[in-house]
Amino acid sequence: MNKYICLILVGIFCVACNNSNKNKTLNNNxxxxxxxxxxxxxxxxxxxxxxxxxxxxxxxxxxxxxxxQYFMAFLKKGKDSTQSNKTGDSLQRLHLAHLKKMYDLGYADISGPIGDLGDIRGITIYNVPTLEMADSLANSDPSVKAGRLQIELHPWWAAKGTSLR
Structure with missing residues (x-):
């Protein structure tokens, strides 16, 4: 049950967009x-x-x-995902704190869990200039370090400034 609550919380706090420049006028520049x-x-x-x-x-x-170009990180089930409930809950809290920090620092634009219990557990879109930087940030996640999750990264292109609807 705790896992499902945590997954829902990740989705709620990680989805955001910034439309602060709506009132600028368009010109040739x-x-x-x-x-x-x-x-x-x-x-x-x-x-x-x-x-x-x-x-x-x-x-x-x-x-x-x-x-x-952004970088899409697929957070996949790790090789060591059989921790005790206490350890798993602790890692989940650290994982959520890591994702919040990535968002707060402007390195990640959106994160959220996958809605089934397959091998892919979540996705994060990194807004950084290089694959190496995205890889370093994604692999600094405490759940990745503990082996609970593993990262698969792919370059991904999107229109800058667009949001979910």
Whole structure:
């Protein structure tokens, strides 16, 4: 029962989006994705930090869409997932604290559990410039270190500034 409650809590506190720039006006130096606009300066800052980005034009709306490479971490059942309930509960609390820290520091944009009990237990989208950085952050999770989870990482492209609906 505790596992299900923890899984639900992960999903609740890790889903968020930031639409703080809705009121900017669009001009020739900006690029728009939904309600978010990106200036050439903001785009250059992303490039300077090492992010991979590309601009695409939506054929229907003719809007320029800023695509960014993110890293999707699949949190899979680890080789040592048979800890006692007490140890498992402790690792789960540490795992949730790790995910919250990744979100608070801006390294992860969204995390959540998978709704079945298969080998893939959850997903985290890392908003960092390199696979190596995503790998380091994902593998610093206490549940990964303990062998309860293991990480499988993949590059993933999405329109910057979009949100779930």
């Amino acid at each position: 900006q690029n728009q994705v939904g309600n978010k606009k990106f200036t050439k300066v903001e785009i250059q800052k992303l490039l300077d930090k090492g992010f991979k980005i590309l601009e695409m034009v939506d054929q229907k709306t003719k809007d320029t869409i800023l695509m960014q």
